[in-house]
Amino acid sequence: xxxxxxxxxxxxxxxxxxxxxxxxxxxxxxxxxxxxxxxxxxxxxxxxxxxxxxxxxxxxxxxxxxxxxxxxxxxxxxxxxxxxxxxxxx
Amino acid sequence: xxxxxxxxxxxxxxxxxxxxxxxxxxxxxxxxxxxxxxxxxxxxxxxxxxxxxxxxxxxxxxxxxxxxxxxxxxxxxxxxxxxxxxxxxxxxxxxxxxxxxxxxxxxxxxxxxxxxxxxxxxxxxxxxxxxxxxxxxxxxxxxxxxxxxxxxxxxxxxxxxxxxxxxxxxxxxxxxxxxxxxxxxxxxxxxxxxxxxxxxxxxxxxxxxxxxxxxxxxxxxxxxxxxxxxxxxxxxxxxxxxxxxxxxxxxxxxxxxxxxxxxxxxxxxxxxxxxxxxxxxxxxxxxxxxxxxxxxxxxxxxxxxxxxxxxxxxxxxxxxxxxxxxxxxxx
Numbered sequence: 001x002x003x004x005x006x007x008x009x010x011x012x013x014x015x016x017x018x019x020x021x022x023x024x025x026x027x028x029x030x031x032x033x034x035x036x037x038x039x040x041x042x043x044x045x046x047x048x049x050x051x052x053x054x055x056x057x058x059x060x061x062x063x064x065x066x067x068x069x070x071x072x073x074x075x076x077x078x079x080x081x082x083x084x085x086x087x088x089x090x
Numbered sequence: 091x092x093x094x095x096x097x098x099x100x101x102x103x104x105x106x107x108x109x110x111x112x113x114x115x116x117x118x119x120x121x122x123x124x125x126x127x128x129x130x131x132x133x134x135x136x137x138x139x140x141x142x143x144x145x146x147x148x149x150x151x152x153x154x155x156x157x158x159x160x161x162x163x164x165x166x167x168x169x170x171x172x173x174x175x176x177x178x179x180x181x182x183x184x185x186x187x188x189x190x191x192x193x194x195x196x197x198x199x200x201x202x203x204x205x206x207x208x209x210x211x212x213x214x215x216x217x218x219x220x221x222x223x224x225x226x227x228x229x230x231x232x233x234x235x236x237x238x239x240x241x242x243x244x245x246x247x248x249x250x251x252x253x254x255x256x257x258x259x260x261x262x263x264x265x266x267x268x269x270x271x272x273x274x275x276x277x278x279x280x281x282x283x284x285x286x287x288x289x290x291x292x293x294x295x296x297x298x299x300x301x302x303x304x305x306x307x308x309x310x311x312x313x314x315x316x317x318x319x320x321x322x323x324x325x326x327x328x329x330x331x332x333x334x335x336x337x338x339x340x341x342x343x344x345x346x347x348x349x350x351x352x353x354x355x356x357x358x359x360x361x362x363x364x365x366x367x368x369x370x371x372x373x374x375x376x377x378x379x380x381x382x383x384x385x386x387x388x389x390x391x392x393x394x395x396x397x398x399x400x401x402x403x404x405x406x407x408x409x410x411x412x413x414x415x416x417x418x419x420x421x
Contacts, residue, residue, distance in 0.1 A: 021231075
């Protein structure tokens with residue numbers, strides 16, 4: 001069983017390094033073992049890996065909280081998003 | 091067709107609490123399909139889908155058979171959405187694929203495909219799984235030799251965008267192969283729904299999703315920048331015992347209506363009227379009702395200097411008058 005999961009992990013690594021990019025920015029992704037997620041540093045979003053399958057749908061991602069606040073893009077992102085949410089919930 | 095399904099109560103969809111500003115312009119664009127709804131429908135289809143659906147199997151075979159017409163090998167392939175199990179099993183051993191990336195928008199479909207292929211002899215084909223959206227393709231530029239999509243792309247809102255992203259993901263001289271459902275699909279159901287709604291409700295609302303026409307397919311390929319585009323059409327007629335079985339089948343394939351503005355209420359008598367009209371208008375002598383599925387097959391290549399192409403204008407060195415002098419007398 002351990003060998004199988006190792007092989008799966010290896011598969012996932014080649015998948016990430018050779019083929020996958022962030023679906024929104026098309027920039028490289030980084031695998032974070034701690035949270036078992038793929039992180040797009042360009043836009044500060046993490047995508048979950050469920051059962052060894054990376055989920056790279058924009059709506060599945062979560063914005064990383066401890067992201068560098070100095071980036072103006074991020075701030076506008078968040079404010080636009082909160083407005084959007086209000087619009088949806090009302 | 092969706093209306094019949096809405097007799098059953100659905101779980102409300104939950105929206106994760108953000109969207110991205112770089113693509114916020116896409117909100118203002120025309121949204122034909124509800125992609126979230128499609129995703130839940132495909133989640134359901136993962137559990138309902140029989141392992142060997144004849145329609146999906148035939149389309150997948152027809153599509154992957156085209157790989158054997160090419161002399162080229164395709165070491166890395168990307169399989170987008172649609173009928174995953176049928177296409178992955180028919181791709182096995184074809185086109186010398188070494189690495190196959192299987193992608194779908196529904197996690198359950200991907201998981202079902204993974205479980206089905208687990209433990210099978212894959213002829214040394216390494217298969218990797220991924221959940222992704224065709225409209226936001228998470229694949230590195232120039233990284234795969236083949237992009238194949240079996241009955242998935244007709245649900246995208248931005249089909250040209252999805253095809254352009256597929257072209258970018260391809261290596262030069264890579265092949266794009268796709269099968270989508272065309273506008274003639276389910277024409278019987280379209281007619282029956284319209285008549286039943288006119289009769290029972292005094293008006294009509296779209297019950298069957300809009301689909302691409304054959305003439306659009308060629309334009310799409312050219313617009314997405316594929317070279318040597320090719321389009322061909324096949325029509326399959328499937329016979330069912332009644333219209334209700336047709337709906338069951340559509341549901342199992344995850345092909346039920348996901349129109350973003352559809353009316354989610356369909357009264358029971360209107361649904362039954364649709365089935366009755368379908369039966370009286372289209373039933374055959376043996377009591378079965380036919381349903382047409384029009385499948386458009388699209389082929390395109392990413393440009394490469396080795397491909398044949400028309401010569402530049404004005405590059406000819408021989409005059410047509412001379413050619414006519416040379417050969418004209420023979421006629």
